[in-house]
Amino acid sequence: MTDTPPDDPILVRRAQVARWSAFAKRAGYAAVGLSVAAFVAGAVTDFNDAVVAVVVGGLALSALLLIPAIIFGYGVSMAESEERGEPFRH
Numbered sequence: 001m002t003d004t005p006p007d008d009p010i011l012v013r014r015a016q017v018a019r020w021s022a023f024a025k026r027a028g029y030a031a032v033g034l035s036v037a038a039f040v041a042g043a044v045t046d047f048n049d050a051v052v053a054v055v056v057g058g059l060a061l062s063a064l065l066l067i068p069a070i071i072f073g074y075g076v077s078m079a080e081s082e083e084r085g086e087p088f089r090h
Contacts, residue, residue, distance in 0.1 A: 014076055021073040028065035034058045 035058030042051035 014079060017072055018076045021069045021076065024065045024069035025073065028062045028069060031058045031062035031065065035062065 035055045038051055038054040038058065042048075042055065045051075
């Protein structure tokens with residue numbers, strides 16, 4: 001693999017979208033993990049307002065991050081498979 005960037009601006013943009021999508025997926029799943037941990041901690045102790053805020057906030061943040069990240073990540077993988085000449089698969 002070479003260190004020189006490709007000349008095709010579409011490939012450059014696709015790689016950028018893939019990187020941002022991967023980052024957003026990691027952050028979104030981390031927010032889900034935080035929500036689950038807060039929920040378990042609340043179930044063991046007491047569901048006070050702070051625990052509920054962390055659970056709801058983490059789930060809302062994960063939705064904001066994961067929905068577009070999954071859609072754009074799927075788009076990148078479909079574009080790459082189309083370039084390779086692979087048939088469309090659901």
